[in-house]
Amino acid sequence: EVVLLESGGDLIQPGGSLRLSCEASGFTFARFAMSWVRQAPGKGLEWVSGINPGGEGTYYADSVEGRFTISRDNSENKVYLQMTSLRVDDSAMYYCAPGGILWGQGTLVTVSS
């Protein structure tokens, strides 16, 4: 059974930083590209960032380029999203999604003063 445990979400002030983590199990983690996807309240799904299976390539949505950094640790089956210069419109539920298609419960990020 695939299990994805996201953590690290919090209430943070604009301009602040957060690090999200996702621990995966139930599949061969090192073989999958991993993505972070977010969903603002009442809105659709927005792909945020992705990383190749070996970590050699990282990709970002224009809306987060230069502010967010994705990384992974294949020895621990974990993927991370370092978020800096957070804005109010970054507020959303954040999901880690292998291949963009498998989902956990998400972790909530709220950016507000």
Place this chain on the structure above:
Amino acid sequence: DIVMTQTPLSSPVTLGQPASMSCRSSQSLVHSDGNTYLSWLHQRPGQSPRLLIFEISKRFSGVPDRFTGSGAGTDFTLKISRVEAEDVGIYYCIQGTQFPYTFGQGTNLEIK
């Protein structure tokens, strides 16, 4: 970036009747490895999305066989043979052929 366009955006359906929805991509989703990474997700209100169909037509584990995916290239369809009450929610298509992955806007399936 590949643009994914879903139609209709809303689909009122009678229980027990079929439903169909479409997803069109702005360019071919055939990957260099020969696979087509087009998937369908279902999200019930207040829940995380869940995978229904991957690689156009492969049903994920536990997905009822009333869900069928089809298509090729740039045009894809999800059909539900007989809608049940638990099928309400929003259906998204997603392309995973190239970064950035992109989603359709979603089709909201509701019961008449």
